Structure formats: C-alpha cells, structure tokens
Amino acid sequence: MMSYPLSYILLLPTLALSVLFAVPSQNTSAIRRIAILGVLLPFLLSLGVFFTYNHSTGGFQFIENIPWVVPFGISYHLGVDGINALLILLLGFVSFAAVLISHHIKERVKEYYILLLLMIIGTYGAFLSLDIFFFYFFHEVATIPAFLLIAIWGSDRHEYAAMKLTLYLTAGATLGLIGLLALYFASGLQTFDFVQLQYYLTVHPIPLNVRNWIFGLVVIGFGVTLTMWPFYTWAPVGYAAAPTAVSMLHAGVLKKLGAYAIIRFAIQLMPQAAHTWMPLIATLAVLNIIYCGLVVLAQRDMKYILGYSSCSHMGYILLGIACLNVIGLNGVVFLMFAHGIMVSLGFALTGFFADQTNTRNLDELSGLAKRMPFIGTCFAMMALASSGVPGFANFPAEIMVLLGAWDHYRWQTVLAVLGVVITAIYMFKAIRLGFHGPLPSRWNQLTDAQTALQKLPYILLLAALIIVGCFPTIILNKIEPASKGVLQYALTTK
Amino acid sequence: MFPVINWNLISLEVLITAILVILVVVDIFLPRESKEDWIGALSFVGLAGLIVFWFTQSNLTGATFGGMFIMDSLAWFFKGFFLLVMVFVFAMTQEFFKALPTRKNEFYLLLWLALIGMCFVASSADFLLLFLSIETLTISLYVMTAYLKSDSHSLEAGMKYLILGALTSGFFLFGLSFIYGATHSTRFEAIQAFVQTHAMSPMILFGLVLVFATVGFKIGSVPFQLWVPDVYQGAPTPVTALLSVGSKAAGFIILIRLFFGIFASWHIHWSVIFAALSAATMCYGNLGAMFQKNIKRLLGYSSIGHAGYLLMGAATGSALGLSAINFYLLGYLFTNLAAFVVIILFFIAQKSDEIEDYAGLVKRSPLLACALLLSLVSLAGIPPLAGFFGKFTLLMATVKAGLIWLAIVAGVNIIVSIYYYLLVAKRVYVDAPRTNSPIPVSLSMRWILGLAMAGIVVIGIFQGPFLDMAMTAAKGMYLFHL
Numbered sequence: 014m015m016s017y018p019l020s021y022i023l024l025l026p027t028l029a030l031s032v033l034f035a036v037p038s039q040n041t042s043a044i045r046r047i048a049i050l051g052v053l054l055p056f057l058l059s060l061g062v063f064f065t066y067n068h069s070t071g072g073f074q075f076i077e078n079i080p081w082v083v084p085f086g087i088s089y090h091l092g093v094d095g096i097n098a099l100l101i102l103l104l105g106f107v108s109f110a111a112v113l114i115s116h117h118i119k120e121r122v123k124e125y126y127i128l129l130l131l132m133i134i135g136t137y138g139a140f141l142s143l144d145i146f147f148f149y150f151f152h153e154v155a156t157i158p159a160f161l162l163i164a165i166w167g168s169d170r171h172e173y174a175a176m177k178l179t180l181y182l183t184a185g186a187t188l189g190l191i192g193l194l195a196l197y198f199a200s201g202l203q204t205f206d207f208v209q210l211q212y213y214l215t216v217h218p219i220p221l222n223v224r225n226w227i228f229g230l231v232v233i234g235f236g237v238t239l240t241m242w243p244f245y246t247w248a249p250v251g252y253a254a255a256p257t258a259v260s261m262l263h264a265g266v267l268k269k270l271g272a273y274a275i276i277r278f279a280i281q282l283m284p285q286a287a288h289t290w291m292p293l294i295a296t297l298a299v300l301n302i303i304y305c306g307l308v309v310l311a312q313r314d315m316k317y318i319l320g321y322s323s324c325s326h327m328g329y330i331l332l333g334i335a336c337l338n339v340i341g342l343n344g345v346v347f348l349m350f351a352h353g354i355m356v357s358l359g360f361a362l363t364g365f366f367a368d369q370t371n372t373r374n375l376d377e378l379s380g381l382a383k384r385m386p387f388i389g390t391c392f393a394m395m396a397l398a399s400s401g402v403p404g405f406a407n408f409p410a411e412i413m414v415l416l417g418a419w420d421h422y423r424w425q426t427v428l429a430v431l432g433v434v435i436t437a438i439y440m441f442k443a444i445r446l447g448f449h450g451p452l453p454s455r456w457n458q459l460t461d462a463q464t465a466l467q468k469l470p471y472i473l474l475l476a477a478l479i480i481v482g483c484f485p486t487i488i489l490n491k492i493e494p495a496s497k498g499v500l501q502y503a504l505t506t507k
Numbered sequence: 508m509f510p511v512i513n514w515n516l517i518s519l520e521v522l523i524t525a526i527l528v529i530l531v532v533v534d535i536f537l538p539r540e541s542k543e544d545w546i547g548a549l550s551f552v553g554l555a556g557l558i559v560f561w562f563t564q565s566n567l568t569g570a571t572f573g574g575m576f577i578m579d580s581l582a583w584f585f586k587g588f589f590l591l592v593m594v595f596v597f598a599m600t601q602e603f604f605k606a607l608p609t610r611k612n613e614f615y616l617l618l619w620l621a622l623i624g625m626c627f628v629a630s631s632a633d634f635l636l637l638f639l640s641i642e643t644l645t646i647s648l649y650v651m652t653a654y655l656k657s658d659s660h661s662l663e664a665g666m667k668y669l670i671l672g673a674l675t676s677g678f679f680l681f682g683l684s685f686i687y688g689a690t691h692s693t694r695f696e697a698i699q700a701f702v703q704t705h706a707m708s709p710m711i712l713f714g715l716v717l718v719f720a721t722v723g724f725k726i727g728s729v730p731f732q733l734w735v736p737d738v739y740q741g742a743p744t745p746v747t748a749l750l751s752v753g754s755k756a757a758g759f760i761i762l763i764r765l766f767f768g769i770f771a772s773w774h775i776h777w778s779v780i781f782a783a784l785s786a787a788t789m790c791y792g793n794l795g796a797m798f799q800k801n802i803k804r805l806l807g808y809s810s811i812g813h814a815g816y817l818l819m820g821a822a823t824g825s826a827l828g829l830s831a832i833n834f835y836l837l838g839y840l841f842t843n844l845a846a847f848v849v850i851i852l853f854f855i856a857q858k859s860d861e862i863e864d865y866a867g868l869v870k871r872s873p874l875l876a877c878a879l880l881l882s883l884v885s886l887a888g889i890p891p892l893a894g895f896f897g898k899f900t901l902l903m904a905t906v907k908a909g910l911i912w913l914a915i916v917a918g919v920n921i922i923v924s925i926y927y928y929l930l931v932a933k934r935v936y937v938d939a940p941r942t943n944s945p946i947p948v949s950l951s952m953r954w955i956l957g958l959a960m961a962g963i964v965v966i967g968i969f970q971g972p973f974l975d976m977a978m979t980a981a982k983g984m985y986l987f988h989l
Contacts, residue, residue: 083971195911
C-alpha cells in the first residue's frame with residue numbers, strides 16, 4: 014500500500030463502494046461503517062502523502078504512470094506536488110467530516126452513501142491526475158452523483174437547484190475541455206500528459222494569439238466551477254438546496270477544482286498568455302469580492318450567507334492567481350485549503366442546528382448558543398476564521414494574497430481589503446442573530462453535539478484551521494516549491 | 508464463362524440465409540397453437556453460432572462476385588455489431604410478445620431478413636447490390652413497424668415509414684442514374700478511380716445529393732428526419748430499438764463507404780455541408796427532445812441528436828473522425844439498447860410509455876432504474892460511461908479538423924441533452940411512485956440488462972481495446988482514401 018499510495022486513495026473508496034452494493038439496504042449501521050471506513054483510509058493516506066512529500070526536492074512525487082489509451086496519448090498518470098498534495102489533504106478532511114455528519118440521513122441510506130463515495134472518488138481522481146484527459150474524466154464523474162444527491166435529499170427548490178448546478182458545471186467544463194483539446198492539437202505532441210506537455214510547450218511555444226484564446230476558454234470554462242463573477246449564480250442556490258454533506262464537499266472542495274485547473278492548465282502551460290488575461294481576471298476578482306459580499310448582506314438564510322460568502326471569497330483566489338507572483342500563488346493555495354475547511358465547517362454547523370430547528374432563517378433563529386454551547390462556540394470560531402482574524406488559517410492566506418496583489422493591482426487590493434470588512438459584518442451579524450439573544454420556548458428541547466463521535470468532525474476541521482493558522486509553515490514549505498514551479502516560466506517570460 | 512467465386516468471403520451471409528430458410532421450414536411444421544417459442548429458441552442458438560463464426564472471420568479480406576461483394580475490416584466490425592444488436596433485439600422480441608396475443612414467429616423471420624440486409628449493406632461494393640441490401644433491410648422494417656395490426660399507432664408508423672422510405676429509394680435510384688451516367692459504372696472501385704482523376708462535376712454532385720437522401724433517411728439527419736419521432740413512438744419497441752441502432756449504423760456504413768472511400772478526394776466540397784448538417788441535426792434533435800412526454804418519442808428525438816454528433820465525424824473527413832464514428836456507435840449500441848430493454852419491461856408491467864408514469868421507478872425496480880440511469884447518463888456523455896468517450900473522440904476529431912465552432916455547438920447541445928435526460932432521471936429517482944407494485948424482471952432479461960450495463964461501464968473505463976477495434980476497422984477499410 015505504501016508503494017502506490019495515490020492509487021490506493023482511489024481504490025479504497027471504490028472498494029468500499031462495491032461492498033456497499035452488496036450490503037442489504039436495511040442494514041444502515043453497517044452501510045455507515047463501511048462508508049466511514051471508505052473515506053477514513055484515503056484521509057489517512059492523504060495525510061501520509063502530504064507529510065512524506067519531500068519539499069526540498071520538490072516537483073511531482075509518488076508518480077504512477079500507466080499508458081491507458083495509447084493512440085491518443087492518454088495515460089493513467091498520478092502524482093502530487095505541494096499544491097495537489099495539500100488539496101487531497103483538504104478533501105481528506107472534508108470528506109471524512111462530511112460522511113461523519115451524515116447520520117441525519119434516514120431515507121435511502123445505501124444510495125446516499127454510494128453516491129457520496131462516487132462524488133468523493135471523482136474529486137480525488139481529478140486532483141491526483143497529471144493527465145488532462147483523466148482530470149476531466151474524474152471531474153465529470155462527480156457531476157451526476159451531485160445532481161442526484163441534491164435532487165433526492167435536498168431541501169427547498171432542490172430539483173431546480175440540482176439541475177442548475179449540473180448544467181452550469183458541465184457547460185463550463187465542456188468549454189474548458191474544448192480549450193484543452195485545442196491545446197492538445199496545437200502542441201502537436203499527441204499526448205494528454207501534463208508533465209510532457211509542459212516541458213514541450215516551454216521549448217516549442219505555440220503562437221501567442223492561439224494561446225490567448227485557448228487560455229480564455231480554459232479560464233472561463235473552469236471559472237464557472239470556481240464561481241467567477243458573473244458565473245456564480247448556480248452556487249448559492251445549489252449549496253442551499255443540497256444536503257449538508259454535499260454543500261460541504263461542493264463549497265469546500267469541488268469548487269477548488271476550478272482554481273486548480275486554472276493554475277495547472279492555464280497558468281502553468283500557457284504562462285505568456287496569462288499576462289494578457291490577468292488584468293481582466295483581477296477586475297473580475299474584485300467584482301466577486303465586493304458584489305457577492307454585498308449580496309450576502311441582504312441574505313437571511315444561513316446557507317445562502319455561506320454560499321454567497323464563498324463566492325465572494327473566491328475573489329481572493331482569483332486575485333492571487335492574477336498576481337502571477339510566488340507570494341500571491343502561495344496565498345491562493347493556502348486560501349484554497351483554509352477556505353475549504355472553514356466553509357465546510359460552516360455548512361456542517363448550519364446543518365446541525367437546521368436539522369433541529371427546521372429553519373435556517375436568521376430572523377426566526379435566536380439564542381441557539383444557550384442550548385448548543387459547543388456548536389455556538391465552533392460557529393463563532395468559524396466566523397472569526399472567515400473574517401480573517403489572526404490565529405486561523407485564513408489570515409495568513411489572505412495576507413499573502415493581498416501582499417502579492419499590492420504591487421500590480423493597487424485599487425483592486427484596496428477594494429479587496431474592504432471585502433474583509435464586509436465579511437466581518439455579515440458573519441458577526443449571523444452570530445448575534447442566530448446564537449445570542451433570547452431562546453424561543455419552542456426550542457427548549459434542542460440538543461447540542463454530545464458524544465465525542467458527534468463532536469469529532471467539527472473539532473477536526475477547527476483543529477486544522479487553528480493549527481495551520483498558528484503554524485503556517487507546516488503547509489507553506491510544501492506549497493512554496495510548487496508555486497515556484499508553476500510560475501518559473503511566467504516570471505521569466507514577462 | 509463464370510468468374511471464380513470465393514464463397515469463404517460470403518459464408519456469414521450464406522449461413523444467415525440458411526438459418527432463415529431452416530426457420531421458415533420449421534415454422535411450417537410447428538403446430539399452429541404451439542405455446543413453446545421454438546423459433547425464438549432456435550434463433551438464439553443460431554445467433555450464438557454465428558457470433559462464434561464471426562470471430563473466425565476477423566482477418567478475412569477480399570472481393571468476390573466480380574468485385575460486387577467485399578469483405579474488409581469495416582465490414583467485419585459492423586457485422587459483429589449487427590449480430591450483437593440482434594442478440595438484444597431477439598431477447599426484447601421474446602419478452603415483448605409474451606404479453607401480446609399476436610403471433611410472433613413471422614416477426615423473428617423478418618428480423619433475420621433484416622440481419623441479412625444489414626450484413627449485405629456492410630459488404631456491398633457496388634451501388635446495385637447496395638440498393639438491394641438496403642431494400643432488403645428496409646422492407647422487413649416496414650412490415651415489422653406495422654406488425655401490430657390492431658394498434659393504429661403501429662399502422663400509422665408503418666405507413667409513414669413506407670411512404671418516406673419508398674420516396675428516398677426513388678431518390679437513390681434517380682441519383683444513381685446520374686452517377687452512372689457520369690462515371691459509366693456502378694462499381695465503387697471504378698467510380699473512385701474516376702473521381703480521383705476528375706474535377707468535381709455538377710452531374711455527380713447532383714446524383715450524390717440524391718443518394719445521400721437515403722443515407723440521411725436511414726440515420727435520421729436533417730432534412731430527412733421528420734419520420735423519426737412518429738415511427739419510433741408507434742413501432743413495436745423491439746423495432747424501434749433496431750431502427751435506432753441497427754438501421755442507423757447501416758446508414759453510417761453507407762456514409763462511410765461513400766464519403767471516406769469513393770468520394771473522399773472531393774472531401775473539401777462536402778466537409779462544410781456535413782458540418783452544417785451536423786449542427787442543424789443535433790440542434791433539431793436535442794431541442795425537440797426537451798419537451799417530450801413519451802419516452803420512445805424522446806429517444807427518437809435524442810437519436811436525431813446523436814446522428815448530429817456522429818455527422819461531426821463525417822465533417823472532419825479524417826481517419827480519426829471515422830474511428831470516432833465507429834467507437835461512438837459501439838458505445839451507443841449498449842447505451843440505447845439498455846434503455847429500450849427497460850422501456851419494454853416497463854411497458855409490459857405498466858402498459859405505458861409516458862415519462863410521468865416512470866415516477867419512482869427506483870422503488871419499484873432498482874435494477875431497471877439503475878439500467879435506465881446508466882443509459883441516460885451515458886447518452887448524455889458523462890464519464891465514466893461509454894457515451895462519454897465516444898463524444899470525447901468525436902470532439903477531438905472536430906477540434907483537430909479546426910471546426911472549433913462545431914465543437915462549441917456540440918458542447919451547447921450536450922448541455923441541452925443533459926437537461927432532458929436528467930429530467931427523466933429525476934422522475935425515476937426523485938419523484939414518488941404512483942403505485943408501489945414491484946416490476947418483475949425475468950432471469951433472461953436480467954442477463955441482457957447486465958450485458959448492456961457491463962458494456963456501458965467497461966467501454967467507458969477501459970476505452971483502449973475498443974478504440975483499437977474502431978481504429979483497426981477504419982484503417983483496413985476497402986477503398987479507404989484520405
């Protein structure tokens with residue numbers, strides 16, 4: 014298992030999935046145990062991979078390469094550098110927590126876990142693939158499970174939301190795919206292998222005008238996944254309707270696939286074209302931050318608040334990408350991790366109290382902290398992290414992005430800082446309205462998270478936020494060589 | 508003086524004909540009221556034997572009957588394809604007629620006749636033989652479409668199909684007379700030799716357009732697509748399945764022989780036309796499918812959409828495009844037939860093809876729901892299923908040919924198609940069932956569904972060997988010229 018950890022990250026949940034097919038659907042506790050095991054093992058493996066990744070040598074490690082479709086140059090090529098090693102770790106955290114908090118699902122349990130595992134496998138696969146074909150392949154594997162999960166187990170307007178989310182994401186990905194296919198043929202190398210393409214393209218660059226529009230297709234296509242303004246509207250609706258675990262996975266991890274694709278396939282493969290597009294990206298980033306931030310202020314539904322807020326925070330990721338410098342990109346990758354953990358914690362907490370109160374509307378909620386001190390504390394810490402308070406992982410991430418952006422995009426940076434203030438306003442308002450004040454008598458029966466197992470997912474996510482926030486070098490020293498790798502040509506060719 | 512005939516090349520067709528004759532004789536001697544389905548059972552035995560025999564023919568190439576009949580990698584590939592289609596269609600027929608009072612023995616015989624027609628289409632190297640094979644296939648399809656004599660929909664469908672089919676046959680012969688007039692031959696080889704040494708002439712072009720009417724009619728491409736939804740809806744479901752996969756593939760063989768072979772050197776002239784036809788066809792099919800309430804009609808429109816995707820391959824005019832067509836059809840076989848098996852089983856239990864009656868199918872039969880979901884998702888082209896890699900190769904070929912606009916049109920169509928396929932999936936998986944009565948699935952149908960689902964998933968994940976098959980079929984094609 015230790016010699017091919019990345020394949021096992023994909024195989025173990027697949028194995029759990031196949032076992033689930035055989036378990037009778039009445040036996041819910043066995044189903045849950047298998048599903049938990051199916052995400053715990055890859056989580057542990059991804060921890061192992063992350064901490065044994067040797068950042069002093071850098072580059073791609075744990076490489077596995079099997080030719081798959083030879084005539085097209087498609088290979089099953091897995092490998093991690095500092096960026097995707099961190100992202101699979103993020104998925105490990107979030108998927109484990111998401112399965113743990115899924116105990117509230119009582120109907121059609123077997124189908125639920127099968128679809129959830131399929132979605133998680135697809136996401137792992139997309140992060141691990143160093144082959145453009147397999148990246149797209151795995152990325153799309155996650156689509157249909159997400160559709161069904163939202164449509165079957167979702168809440169208000171779930172059928173509409175599921176359809177909208179699926180159509181937006183597939184449309185974006187297809188656009189991106191057409192761009193990547195154009196790149197495949199423009200290079201003339203006949204391979205989808207990312208590493209080979211990258212070496213080849215640095216030596217034999219394709220004409221700049223071709224590169225420019227391919228770059229545009231990839232950025233806009235995968236920008237939809239990243240909820241780039243103005244393609245973000247699917248996200249809040251989708252997250253609000255989705256069952257908690259899907260909101261966590263989608264907002265926390267799947268969305269980052271968009272940023273990951275832009276970094277890998279746009280910036281790293283076509284660094285020269287990046288310089289043409291980046292001012293536009295920076296402007297869109299500010300629109301994300303400010304526009305979505307202002308929209309949050311008008312929201313009352315807690316899931317919509319988190320949903321729009323996550324769109325708003327994607328603006329920092331875009332801004333960091335637009336800097337095209339190492340500190341900015343470090344900040345981006347750091348923020349992907351920090352935001353992923355933070356937002357999935359937020360959705361998990363919201364799901365926890367909404368299950369009991371049957372409402373997520375802040376105008377109706379009040380005084381929850383009296384009955385739920387643990388959840389209330391976690392929520393407050395999540396809000397602090399979200400507002401970029403030092404001590405939580407989001408702080409160093411946002412600082413790095415802003416520092417990176419200052420030299421290139423002055424006014425955008427100023428507006429981005431304003432976004433932090435907006436975040437603080439809505440997050441603290443949510444705490445005040447939801448958790449403080451008098452507790453209505455009809456909610457006297459509410460219960461807090463009691464057992465250690467119930468508390469585990471929240472503690473786990475919070476611990477990740479705080480540990481990384483206090484000791485950012487744990488992950489920063491893995492990110493740094495990877496960021497330099499991504500940008501080495503972007504910096505030299507300016 | 509008789510030319511030497513290489514019977515080995517034509518042995519598969521001879522065997523099929525022999526089986527048909529035997530079945531006719533057996534049918535005469537069977538008691539009229541026989542409960543046992545002897546013809547069905549014998550058909551399966553015959554098919555199994557033929558499939559084994561087909562494997563032994565893999566390296567067979569050559570021409571016989573004075574060059575009218577050829578055997579090449581493409582013919583071999585598609586004959587196997589048709590045999591596989593027939594496995595499904597025979598199984599569907601057995602199941603479909605169980606619930607009906609109609610006699611089914613003649614239906615089996617007509618299916619065998621259609622198989623003969625399709626195999627000859629795959630091997631024709633002469634326009635006259637091609638015409639006869641098409642007619643053999645189409646006439647048996649006319650009869651089968653109108654087979655349910657007491658069902659007015661079936662009769663109406665048969666009538667429509669007959670009238671339009673006869674019209675396009677007329678076009679074919681008319682067009683052929685122009686081609687013959689210009690080239691003085693009906694033999695593919697001679698025509699190709701003429702085409703390669705001459706510039707495009709309006710006379711041949713006119714003839715070619717008329718001949719294409721038959722191809723367009725068979726594959727359901729704009730502007731010959733109008734019959735598709737009505738006939739698909741009205742025909743007995745096994746016939747719909749055969750029309751949507753077998754007959755469509757037969758149309759594509761003709762298209763391949765004509766435009767990747769004989770007339771390939773004029774590729775520059777028809778590439779644009781195919782690109783426009785492809786875009787129009789996929790838009791017509793997919794937009795039409797969005798508002799359908801009947802599942803057979805929906806699949807009818809969707810099959811027009813798929814013809815549009817496949818025409819992208821024709822527009823590229825490249826070996827990659829040809830391989831993509833072959834691969835796509837292979838995935839489409841399993842995908843579409845899985846859906847039709849589900850439709851038949853559902854119809855037997857529910858006596859309805861309306862999509863709203865599919866509500867909550869998952870509670871009534873998880874197997875049927877799963878098979879239908881896999882099929883719909885694969886039709887929509889989402890990994891890890893067969894339909895995805897088919898669309899991927901087609902898109903690759905299109906982008907390679909520089910037809911980026913067509914690839915983007917296809918992308919938009921894929922999104923539209925995901926919408927209506929997922930609406931059906933939503934009915935099946937999300938909505939509450941109207942009745943809770945489980946739908947029984949017999950053991951043989953479980954096997955057939957299992958085969959279809961395995962095909963969808965295996966082709967979708969282990970694309971390599973199947974792509975090799977498709978490429979080999981393309982490269983070894985008789986008169987292949989690009």
